[in-house]
Amino acid sequence: MDVLNGLLHGFAVALQPTNLFWCFVGCFLGTVVGILPGLGPAATIALLLPLTFKMDPAGGIIMLAGIYYGAKYGGSTTSILLNIPGESSSVVTCIDGHAMAKNGRAGPALGIAAIASFVAGTFGILALTLLAPPVASFALQFSSPEYFALMCLGLALVVLLSGPSLIKGLMSLFLGLWLTSIGTDLFSAQARFVFGQSELLGGMDFVVVAIGVFAIAEVLASIDGGEKARMLPVPKGVRNLLPSWEELKACRFAFINGSVTGFIIGVLPGAGSAISSFIAYGIEKAFSKHPEKFGHGVPEGVAAPEGANNSDSGGALVPLLTLGIPGGGTTAIMLSALVLWGVRPGPLLMTESPDVFWGLVASMYIGNVVLLILNLPMVPVFAQILRMPVHVLFPVILGISLVGAYGVGGRLFDVGLLVGFGLLGYTMVKLKYPTAPLILGFVLGDAMERALRQSLTMSQGDLGILVRGWISATMLACAVLILLLPLLGRFNKARVQAIAEGG
Amino acid sequence: MxxxxxxxxxxxxxxxxxxxxxxxxxxxxxxxxxxxxxxxxxxxxxxxxxxxxxxxxxxxxxxxxxxxxxxxxxxxxxxxxxxxxxxxxxxxxxxxxxxxxxxxxxxxxxxxxxxxxxxxxxxxxPALVVVLADSPFKTLAQFIDAAKANPGKLKWSGGSILSRENTVRQLLMQKTGARWQFISFPSGGERLAALLGGHVEMMIVDPSEAVEQIRGGKFRAIAQVSEHRLPGFPDVPTIKEAGFDIPNVxxxxxxxxxxxxxxxxxxxxxxxxxxxxxxxxxxxxxxxxxxxxxxxxxxxxxxxxxxxxxxxxxxxxxxxxxxxx
CATH class of the missing domain: 3.40.190.150 (Bordetella uptake gene, domain 1)
Structure with a gap:
């Protein structure tokens, strides 16, 4: 029972009063950072790093990890209330979360997000505790063809995000794919579609695009629709602020789905947490008994992506702690923090620094409870924000959006882009083009293109490499199936109709 | 004046x-x-x-x-x-x-x-040229010979084509006439994962990124990109010492x-x-x-x-x- 001994030792470390304190500080900061768009966990950890030089490594990593997974908890708040995604991982939450808020179920949506985060977050840590070494070697089997197939699977979800017209959904997706190709190409070091603007050489930031087409577009469309200066319905009474038993029951499958999907994708160093929430949402809708209600505010549509992005945190720590490989920006800074404290992150970390490894793992169980306790009581408070009349609420949304876009890189250029994307999103809403596929393409397009070009360089141009491995072949087959299903459905409907008319 | x-x-x-x-x-x-x-x-x-x-x-x-x-x-x-x-x-x-x-x-x-x-x-x-610990390539020369025998089949992982990894590769290829692929990855973590998973055969990496993998028995350093040997790696030859006279970048x-x-x-x-x-x-x-x-x-x-x-x-x-x- 190595794991049990390790975990007991870890709790002994994590339950020391100072470490408990740092765990709380990290979770609190993480929640705040998650709520503020534009300020991400990576930037926060980098800013706080000099303050931790003198700290004990176990306490330090416990706090920094708290910021990391705490930010995922907080990210859903602005998504649900204001349609402003606080982090890239919470963009999917906007779709059904904000729809729930508009239906007067803001409180329950926030509550479900917190509960799903807790359940899946805990699952992620449990899986990290029990499965870390074997799962890490599974992750290493993923090469470029597998990543390409994974991204294709994600992009195939456009079918589920596009609403009535698949053609419009695909056009929106392709626009997103094009937008993500703007900037410097990694392979040739050449600029693409920058139109002589040196600000575009680094590409556009996800936060700017997503806030533009979601939040700004929504405000513009509401004003234009003569939103009748009415307030969003916020029912009184504590019972209406917490999720009902029926809503929680509807999320049963979403909790499991989010937990498992999030962890598996989180383990892959090249995937990123946005895709795990997209895929969890897609699975949820594909297996739902009432897929037509998605997008109009179903609780599962909040629980699945929120669960996935929190389980993803546990998964992302697997390659970091067992192999010394950071999967993303935030984990890369945590790695350099470990080095600065004199801990040697790598394959030997688990055996050489058990205090750090097991202390961190144990603290995350505690941190998830802390986050639930921090977040649930805040639900009624946050839900009150929507009581503001629209002539106050809309300027608040615009203000937060502008500050968020400026906060990304401290450039006014991004604010201009934000306005541009707001107008684009507004036009799309008016012409009844869905905006979610655009974001899907923007988030996954870059990784997909990269994986395809890496694969073809490896095989010297032979496309067969994409289907040679069983993992990639299976995922590509699933992607094709998802894309074809609606066509089959339509064909079937037409056939049934023809038979009926004939008979 | x-x-x-x-x-x-x-x-x-x-x-x-x-x-x-x-x-x-x-x-x-x-x-x-x-x-x-x-x-x-x-x-x-x-x-x-x-x-x-x-x-x-x-x-x-x-x-x-x-x-x-x-x-x-x-x-x-x-x-x-x-x-x-x-x-x-x-x-x-x-x-x-x-x-x-x-x-x-x-x-x-x-x-x-x-x-x-x-x-x-x-x-x-400086930088290190590393392979997996169980790789058949014990020296840089063995790798280059294998690359000559199988043009374009072997692979390095690295950053953009402007990176030093690719510059060193280009210089080595010009010098020896061998040819192998360069696979670009945006982050250091993905480059390491590509080598650890055996999807590429070799990479050039900062010593600080590789030292734990070497100590943990995952990687082996076969050459270093440096004018002189690093104190931490006294047994690993520089590229020049390994027999390839290319300018140090x-x-x-x-x-x-x-x-x-x-x-x-x-x-x-x-x-x-x-x-x-x-x-x-x-x-x-x-x-x-x-x-x-x-x-x-x-x-x-x-x-x-x-x-x-x-x-x-x-x-x-x-x-x-x-x-x-």
């Missing part, structure tokens, strides 16, 4: 200025902005924050040196920002090779490293001021960073990160950069990259 004398006088003044940096008249009275081209947590951000922390702790400057992140477009955003601060004695930046390379291949990157005011070069970063880090900074301010910063380079904290940082700390002053830095840009341009042309300047 006066006209003929003036270059000599100028030279004399220059010698005097560099000989007595302590007499610099510039003294900062407000916060200094220290521009970094990477986001928080990137290699160059960590490097700059280390410098600013030492200046703070050792009280080497009367004011704060505040790190400011200007990420985007390689170093383009940061270089543009520096250009917008022309003549400002309170704006300095931490440069790396990318500041030289970007303007060479990108039309839109108009602000070149030469336009800035060179202050000092602080370090040169230094990966450098240093400090420049905003364009048109006054010589007094340049002298002040040169002196400030020289003091930093003498502190025990800085020496410990260099040892921990396996860096070569060779302090190059402003007067030598300028001709070095012009020279080095020429070398890089030739190498880039050899790689088939589109060189625009």
């Amino acid at each position: 006066i006209i003929r004398l003036s270059p000599a006088l100028a030279a004399l003044a220059l010698v005097a200025a560099s000989a007595f940096p302590a007499h610099a008249q510039f003294k900062p009275t407000k916060q200094i902005e220290f521009v970094v081209h990477g986001g928080p947590g990137s290699g160059n951000d960590v490097f700059a924050r280390q410098l600013s922390t030492i200046i703070d702790q050792e009280k080497l400057a009367p004011v704060r040196v505040q790190v400011v992140n200007k990420p985007g477009g390689g170093a383009t955003t940061a270089a543009n920002y520096m250009a917008s601060k022309k003549g400002d004695p309170y704006t300095i930046a931490c440069f790396t090779n990318i500041w030289l390379l970007n303007p060479l291949v990108q039309k839109a990157a108009v602000n070149r490293l030469q336009d800035m005011s060179p202050i000092a070069r602080l370090v040169v970063e 230094p990966q450098m880090r240093g400090i420049v001021g905003a364009p048109g900074m006054s010589p007094e301010a340049v002298a002040y910063y040169e002196d400030l960073f020289f003091k930093v380079s003498q502190t025990p904290a800085w020496k410990k940082f260099l040892t921990d990160s396996h860096l070569d700390g060779e302090f190059v002053r402003s007067a030598q830095l300028k001709p070095f950069l012009i020279n080095f840009e020429g070398t890089l341009r030739e190498i880039l042309k050899g790689t088939g990259a589109k060189v625009v300047r």
Whole structure:
């Protein structure tokens, strides 16, 4: 029972009063950072790093990890209330979360997000505790063809995000794919579609695009629709602020789905947490008994992506702690923090620094409870924000959006882009083009293109490499199936109709 | 007569200025902005924050040196920002090779490293050529022979085609006639994962990234990209010692001021960073990160950069990259 001994030792470390304190500080900061768009966990950890030089490594990593997974908890708040995604991982939450808020179920949506985060977050840590070494070697089997197939699977979800017209959904997706190709190409070091603007050489930031087409577009469309200066319905009474038993029951499958999907994708160093929430949402809708209600505010549509992005945190720590490989920006800074404290992150970390490894793992169980306790009581408070009349609420949304876009890189250029994307999103809403596929393409397009070009360089141009491995072949087959299903459905409907008319 | 004398006088003044940096008249009275081209947590951000922390702790400057992140477009955003601060004695930046390379291949990157005011070069970063511990390649020569026998079949993982990994590969391929693939990955983690998973055969990596993998028995170093052997790797030959006489490609880090900074301010910063380079904290940082700390002053830095840009341009042309300047 190595794991049990390790975990007991870890709790002994994590339950020391100072470490408990740092765990709380990290979770609190993480929640705040998650709520503020534009300020991400990576930037926060980098800013706080000099303050931790003198700290004990176990306490330090416990706090920094708290910021990391705490930010995922907080990210859903602005998504649900204001349609402003606080982090890239919470963009999917906007779709059904904000729809729930508009239906007067803001409180329950926030509550479900917190509960799903807790359940899946805990699952992620449990899986990290029990499965870390074997799962890490599974992750290493993923090469470029597998990543390409994974991204294709994600992009195939456009079918589920596009609403009535698949053609419009695909056009929106392709626009997103094009937008993500703007900037410097990694392979040739050449600029693409920058139109002589040196600000575009680094590409556009996800936060700017997503806030533009979601939040700004929504405000513009509401004003234009003569939103009748009415307030969003916020029912009184504590019972209406917490999720009902029926809503929680509807999320049963979403909790499991989010937990498992999030962890598996989180383990892959090249995937990123946005895709795990997209895929969890897609699975949820594909297996739902009432897929037509998605997008109009179903609780599962909040629980699945929120669960996935929190389980993803546990998964992302697997390659970091067992192999010394950071999967993303935030984990890369945590790695350099470990080095600065004199801990040697790598394959030997688990055996050489058990205090750090097991202390961190144990603290995350505690941190998830802390986050639930921090977040649930805040639900009624946050839900009150929507009581503001629209002539106050809309300027608040615009203000937060502008500050968020400026906060990304401290450039006014991004604010201009934000306005541009707001107008684009507004036009799309008016012409009844869905905006979610655009974001899907923007988030996954870059990784997909990269994986395809890496694969073809490896095989010297032979496309067969994409289907040679069983993992990639299976995922590509699933992607094709998802894309074809609606066509089959339509064909079937037409056939049934023809038979009926004939008979 | 006066006209003929003036270059000599100028030279004399220059010698005097560099000989007595302590007499610099510039003294900062407000916060200094220290521009970094990477986001928080990137290699160059960590490097700059280390410098600013030492200046703070050792009280080497009367004011704060505040790190400011200007990420985007390689170093383009940061270089543009520096250009917008022309003549400002309170704006300095931490440069790396990318500041030289970007303007060479990108039309839109108009602000070149030469336009800035060179202050000092602080370090040169060596690198290791590593393979999996159970790889059949025990030496670089074995790898090159295998690549000759199977043209285009073997693979390296690395960053963009402007990276040093690819430059070294190009030089080796030109020298030996062997040919193998270069697979670009955006992050260091993905490059390591590609080698650990056996999807590529070899990579060039910073010693600090590889040292734990080597200690943990996952990687084996077969050569080092450096002028001389690193203290941490006394048994690993340099590329030259391994039998391949290609020019060493230094990966450098240093400090420049905003364009048109006054010589007094340049002298002040040169002196400030020289003091930093003498502190025990800085020496410990260099040892921990396996860096070569060779302090190059402003007067030598300028001709070095012009020279080095020429070398890089030739190498880039050899790689088939589109060189625009």
